[in-house]
Amino acid sequence: MSIKRKSAVRAGLGLLAGVVLGAGLLSNFAGSAPVPGEDANRYPNRPVKIVVPVSAGGSADKLARTVAQKLGEKWHQSVVVENQPGASSAIGNAAVAHARGDGYTLLLGGDALSLNALQPGKQSYDPLRDLQGVTKAVVNPQLLVVRPGLGVKTFQEFVALVKQRPGEISMALPGGTGSLQHLAVELLNERIGAKTNQIPYPGGGPATLDVLGGHVDAMLITLAAATENVRNGKLVALAVTTPYRSKALPDVPTIQESGLPDYVVESWQGFAAPASTPRAIVDRINRDVVAVLREPETAALLENLGFTIAATAPEAVDQTVREDIATYRKVIASADVQLK
CATH class of the missing domain: 3.40.190.150 (Bordetella uptake gene, domain 1)
Structure with a gap:
């Protein structure tokens, strides 16, 4: 499945903002x-x-x-x-x-x-x-993480880098094309006004391995799948997608706190x-x-x-x-x- 973005994307994806997915x-x-x-x-x-x-x-x-x-x-x-x-x-x-x-x-x-x-x-x-x-x-937030070598520590620094290098910063999609992460990243791209290079994966395990290995720059993943790697410093957590912080990583801000006030994504299993x-x-x-x-x-x-x-x-x-x-x-x- 491919997603073709047209001129109406900004208005349409705005409907997704504020809706808990x-x-x-x-x-x-x-x-x-x-x-x-x-x-x-x-x-x-x-x-x-x-x-x-x-x-x-x-x-x-x-x-x-x-x-x-x-x-x-x-x-x-x-x-x-x-x-x-x-x-x-x-x-x-x-x-x-x-x-x-x-x-x-x-x-x-x-x-x-x-x-x-x-x-x-x-x-x-x-x-x-x-x-x-x-x-x-x-239910759980999605978590935006990057490899340590990317050189960014905050969501704002990540946005600045994506805008500086549009289409170059690679973003793993653990759920593959058409997943919740895919729609969430499309929404994020629309809201920051710059495009990431999205790479689909069949699950969080292989996606995480490639980010840990330095082959992919960033990833939007269910928080529970990345908590351990964030705590031990192997991944840098930038923000969660829910309007509330996670008790598991209380120091990680929300995307809303970081500059996108209406951005909300929550997943379930x-x-x-x-x-x-x-x-x-x-x-x-x-x-x-x-x-x-x-x-x-x-x-x-x-x-x-x-x-x-x-x-x-x-x-x-x-x-x-x-x-x-x-x-x-x-x-x-x-x-x-x-x-x-």
């Missing part, structure tokens, strides 16, 4: 027949798989593995994390959407579910029809199941995942990484994704952004 997963829809013979009281009685639609090493992977370990202890069953990256998360998302709805294949999804729905060529599954939400687990999964099993999984997320030890671990615990009911995320799909559609149309 988040999403949720969609509930079971009419026509999705439940799987017979699955008893929620006996669930799970065999191993459970959690599909992560991005590469290992990123924030989604860390979240999935943390929850998987705790669920395995609670359920006395193996809970296996399987990374299926590619096509801006569409490959892994589709794999779960087309899986048997018995509760033994789950998705650790995020913003890509709603974004995929608006992108031609990524519609081998329909999130409105083929998936249902289990819980929105966490959570769990989904095939739409045909019986509601009793979805409720059982929701209850246990929420309990795990709210355990003081788990919550402290995730919050220290930079996550904010959400731990919602399935219905709460369903309404959010509907609203976000509508929001993204309006922004793309208003800005005359063409998805190919």
Whole structure:
């Protein structure tokens, strides 16, 4: 997919400013027949798989593995994390959407579910029809980081450098083309009036490796995926995209504080199941995942990484994704952004 920016981009992308970009997963829809013979009281009685639609090493992977370990202890069953990256998360998302709805294949999804729905060529599954939400687990800021050798320490210095060298400063997109990071960077470029050189990646892990290695100058990434590298000085954190600072990195200012008063981007990650999964099993999984997320030890671990615990009911995320799909559609149309 490529994004062609036209003269209307400034006005259209302005609609995105001040809107918290988040999403949720969609509930079971009419026509999705439940799987017979699955008893929620006996669930799970065999191993459970959690599909992560991005590469290992990123924030989604860390979240999935943390929850998987705790669920395995609670359920006395193996809970296996399987990374299926590619096509801006569409490959892994589709794999779960087309899986048997018995509760033994789950998705650790995020913003890509709603974004995929608006992108031609990524519609081998329909999130409105083929998936249902289990819980929105966490919300989190995106974090703008640079390699130390770039020589900038603040957001204002980064903006000045991009304006001085338009099109030269490379920016990794951990979620790939068409991801939340992509739209957020397009918005940032529009707001500062200069263009970065965007490089798509299949996940936060490989994107981070290239920034750490000095092959890419900067990156917009989920804060939880970069916290450790910021603390040990391997990456320089410039700003977070939310209107609030993160407790994990309290000294890092917001982009709003740094000169773009209406810039807001917040992402989310959570769990989904095939739409045909019986509601009793979805409720059982929701209850246990929420309990795990709210355990003081788990919550402290995730919050220290930079996550904010959400731990919602399935219905709460369903309404959010509907609203976000509508929001993204309006922004793309208003800005005359063409998805190919």
